[in-house]
Amino acid sequence: MSINQSGWRPTAPQAGGAGAPTFTGNKALMLEEALIFEIGDTETTGVDFTGVAAAPAGDRLGGLARSAPIGLPGLAEPEAVRHYTRLSRQNYAIDLGLFPLGSCTMKHNPRLNEKMARLPGFSDVHPLAPVDTVQGALAVIHQLAHWLVTLTGMTSVAMSPKAGAHGELCGILAIKAALEKRGEGHRKVILVPESAHGTNPATAAFAGFSVEDIPATADGRVDTAALIARLGPDVAGVMITNPNTCGLFERDLKTISDAVHAAGGYVYCDGANFNAIVGRVRPGDLGVDAMHINLHKTFSTPHGGGGPGSGPVVFSEALTPFAPLPFVEQTDAGFRLVEEENAEDHHADSFGRMVAFHGQMGMFTRALTYILSHGADGLRQVAEDAVLNANYVLRSLEDTLDAPFARSGPCMHEAIFSDAGLAEGFSTIDIAKALIDEGFHPMTMYFPLVVHGAMLVEPTETESKAALDQFIGALRSVAERAKAGDQALKTAPHFAPRARLDETRAARKPILVWKEPTPVAAAAE
Numbered sequence: 001m002s003i004n005q006s007g008w009r010p011t012a013p014q015a016g017g018a019g020a021p022t023f024t025g026n027k028a029l030m031l032e033e034a035l036i037f038e039i040g041d042t043e044t045t046g047v048d049f050t051g052v053a054a055a056p057a058g059d060r061l062g063g064l065a066r067s068a069p070i071g072l073p074g075l076a077e078p079e080a081v082r083h084y085t086r087l088s089r090q091n092y093a094i095d096l097g098l099f100p101l102g103s104c105t106m107k108h109n110p111r112l113n114e115k116m117a118r119l120p121g122f123s124d125v126h127p128l129a130p131v132d133t134v135q136g137a138l139a140v141i142h143q144l145a146h147w148l149v150t151l152t153g154m155t156s157v158a159m160s161p162k163a164g165a166h167g168e169l170c171g172i173l174a175i176k177a178a179l180e181k182r183g184e185g186h187r188k189v190i191l192v193p194e195s196a197h198g199t200n201p202a203t204a205a206f207a208g209f210s211v212e213d214i215p216a217t218a219d220g221r222v223d224t225a226a227l228i229a230r231l232g233p234d235v236a237g238v239m240i241t242n243p244n245t246c247g248l249f250e251r252d253l254k255t256i257s258d259a260v261h262a263a264g265g266y267v268y269c270d271g272a273n274f275n276a277i278v279g280r281v282r283p284g285d286l287g288v289d290a291m292h293i294n295l296h297k298t299f300s301t302p303h304g305g306g307g308p309g310s311g312p313v314v315f316s317e318a319l320t321p322f323a324p325l326p327f328v329e330q331t332d333a334g335f336r337l338v339e340e341e342n343a344e345d346h347h348a349d350s351f352g353r354m355v356a357f358h359g360q361m362g363m364f365t366r367a368l369t370y371i372l373s374h375g376a377d378g379l380r381q382v383a384e385d386a387v388l389n390a391n392y393v394l395r396s397l398e399d400t401l402d403a404p405f406a407r408s409g410p411c412m413h414e415a416i417f418s419d420a421g422l423a424e425g426f427s428t429i430d431i432a433k434a435l436i437d438e439g440f441h442p443m444t445m446y447f448p449l450v451v452h453g454a455m456l457v458e459p460t461e462t463e464s465k466a467a468l469d470q471f472i473g474a475l476r477s478v479a480e481r482a483k484a485g486d487q488a489l490k491t492a493p494h495f496a497p498r499a500r501l502d503e504t505r506a507a508r509k510p511i512l513v514w515k516e517p518t519p520v521a522a523a524a525e
Contacts, residue, residue, distance in 0.1 A: 030497065033086040037514040040073020046080070071514075090497050092441040098463050098471050102414040102444040102456025103197070103245060105275045105297035112373060113300055113366040122365045127357035131337055137361060138335035142328045144368040145312070148293060151379070152271075153284030154314035158323045160359045164272050167292025167311030168203040168239070170324055170354050174290055174315065175237050175266045176207060177322040177351040184264065187236040193222040194450050195244035197270050209236060216450055219408040220246035220416075228259045237266035242283070243273045243412035245448035246405055247390065247456070257287025266290070266319065274298045275460070276387055276413030279380030289316040299367035310363035321349045326358050385461035386413045389468060393457055396472045400479045404451055413460070419453030423485035428453040431478050433500055436493035438474035 025032030075083065092099070099106035117123060125137045145157045161167040172190070179187050190204035193214040201211040214227045222240065238260050242250040250256075257267045269283050269291040275298045283291050295301050295310040315323050325347065326339040337358060341350050374382065387410070394415035398406045402420040405411070419428045432442035432455075444456035457475075459468055482489055491500060 027495075031086045031089060032497065033083065033090070035514065036075070036083055037073055039079065039083065040075045042069065042071050042073055045074030046076035047074075097440060098459065098467050099441055100443040100457045100459060100471065101441065102247070102416070102458040103272065103447070104444070105273075105294075105413070105458060105460055107275075107300065107460035108462040109300045109366075110370065110373070113369045116369040117362045117365040119365075122361055125361050132334070135334050138328050138337065140361075140368055141358065141364055142330055142335060144364050144371070145328065147368070147371050148312055148314055151278060151282070152288075152291065152293070152314045153282030154288070154291070155284075155317045156320040156323055156327075157312050157314045158327065158354070159310075159312045159364070160324060160326065160353070160355050160357070161292065161311040161313055162355060162360060163296070163309035163311045164197075164270075164292055164294045165199040165203060165311075166354065167294075167313045168199060168268070168270065169207060170311075170313045171268045171290030171292060171315075171319075172203055172207045172209070172239075173351050174313075174319045174322040174324070175268065176209075177349065178266065178319055179236055181322070181349060187234055187265065189235045191227060191230060191235060191238040193227070193238075193240055193244070195220060195222060195246050195248075195250075195448065196239055196241040197245060197272060198447075198449075200239040200241065200268075200270055204239060214238075216246075220244070220248050220405040220450070221250055221408070222252065222256065224252040224256060227256060231259060231263035231265065233264065235260075235263060235265050237268055237289070239268045239270065241270035241273065242286075243276045245456075246408075246450065247411040247414040247416050247458075248405060248408055249277070249412055253286045253288075261287065271314075272297060273413060276383055278383050279376060280383045284314075284316065289319050290314070295363045295367040299370040301363050301366045301370075310360045310367070312359075321347070322351055323347075324352060324354045325350050326353070328358070382461050383413075386459075387411075389459040389461060389463055390415045390457070392465075392468055393459055393472060396468075397476060397479070400476050400483075401455070414456055414458035416448075416451060417455040417457070418451050419455070422479075422482045426482040426485070426489065428455055430482055430489040430492065431455065431475075433492040434478040434481070434489050435474060437495050438478065440471060440474060 094106055094108055121136055122140070125134055131138070141159055145159055148157045149155065158170055161170045176185075179185055188208070188210050190201075190209040190211055191214050192201045192204065192211055194216040201213075204211050212230065214230065215223045217223050221244065227238065238256065240250060240253065240256065242253055244250055253269075260267050266289040267287055269286075269288040271283065271291040271293045274291075274293050278298055290313055292311045292313045295312065301310070313323075325341065326337050327347075329336050329338050338347060341348060341352075371379065390413050391410050394403060394406060394411050397403070397415075397417065401417040403415070403417050404420075405416060419426070419431070422430075428445050432445050435442050444454075444458075446454055447456060448454055459471070463471075478489070488494070493500065
């Protein structure tokens with residue numbers, strides 16, 4: 001094996017591999033690809049330029065013109081296309097196979113949604129366009145808002161938040177504004193159960209609240225008695241994830257909501273897992289005051305990769321007056337975008353803006369297309385199939401992998417396992433790396449933190465039984481090898497373009513700048 005800046009590059013068969021090394025490093029159609037700096041030349045380019053005179057002093061760049069070579073490699077067009085195409089072949093994608101990441105809802109995205117999002121008038125709409133020229137876009141936002149309010153049983157919705165954590169902040173700021181309005185700004189404590197998403201305490205702290213943990217019971221749910229016992233005049237509210245990160249439905253949420261309201265607080269529900277209950281449960285009926293909905297999870301929009309996302313927040317009647325601007329309102333003259341507080345209007349107590357404009361139009365268009373193409377009954381089936389698939393995975397593997405909450409009743413949209421029961425020295429990371437050799441992206445690892453060596457699997461509703469059976473077979477095979485102490489797992493993956501890296505070192509000391517390798521001195525003849 002040899003190492004360079006791009007990581008471990010195989011130059012000989014790896015442990016557990018087969019066959020002789022190849023001259024190119026390629027393995028049949030799995031093509032080896034060097035970094036662009038390694039294949040390009042900073043002294044040449046794929047385009048011929050005539051000589052260019054140096055920029056005169058005092059140019060339009062204000063003295064910021066480049067004073068040294070930029071050092072980017074030049075490639076001919078075929079070379080550039082081949083480079084990025086070869087790199088793309090090393091990506092795992094939902095169009096290739098099952099994506100088992102838990103708490104991420106990586107499901108198939110119907111191409112119809114993409115087609116609608118690319119229609120002229122949606123794809124090229126400008127946030128500063130006059131309102132009378134974008135009535136169709138505003139109608140889409142308004143209709144989507146109606147669906148979100150109806151599906152959740154809430155009163156209103158803020159469409160502008162850009163993602164889940166952004167939506168959390170929106171809801172917490174509305175709670176803060178409501179408390180200040182009634183003269184109870186002294187309530188500075190937010191209670192967060194151990195089974196909640198990790199962004200919940202971060203959001204509360206960012207908004208200026210103190211965070212206190214509420215323990216989980218042995219069955220993976222909120223300790224309701226402990227939560228109620230902590231309520232008092234200093235508690236602003238609770239942030240609870242339902243279904244929670246253990247893949248379980250919080251059955252006591254209505255009891256918790258009633259207790260929090262009686263104590264003068266508000267209930268924020270993390271709705272990232274709404275995919276498991278959409279069309280089946282209305283959070284408003286459970287006493288929730290605010291909840292974000294990840295459009296880029298529940299309603300098919302591509303998830304991950306840093307965006308773009310969309311996290312609208314639905315509000316109860318109590319918090320609706322404090323919702324952020326802007327929002328779309330329908331009048332006799334058409335749709336208007338309400339962008340400023342008005343002391344004489346119904347949005348006088350709004351806490352202000354979350355973003356400069358009204359939200360992410362591409363996400364809105366995709367989500368509404370998904371909703372309209374499914375209908376109310378189809379959305380209900382989404383939740384039912386997601387829960388069915390997760391329980392199929394759970395029950396198919398509980399005899400091989402430790403399933404800490406298997407006795408807590410049916411799981412929701414995701415099944416959780418642990419590394420308990422593996423041979424000594426083997427852990428979750430070995431299972432995950434071996435799954436790469438089986439052709440699968442690993443499941444979520446080491447989360448939630450309440451389960452040691454957690455493996456969180458979310459098959460979603462879009463996977464067939466055949467696809468699930470193949471994944472279950474692969475995971476069972478790897479788990480049995482780990483229980484038997486198969487040492488080959490310790491160096492997996494063996495068939496991937498890169499072998500196992502030192503991930504801690506890569507995260508702590510990443511190499512972000514290309515440097516020309518120091519040439520090795522030629523041996524004297």
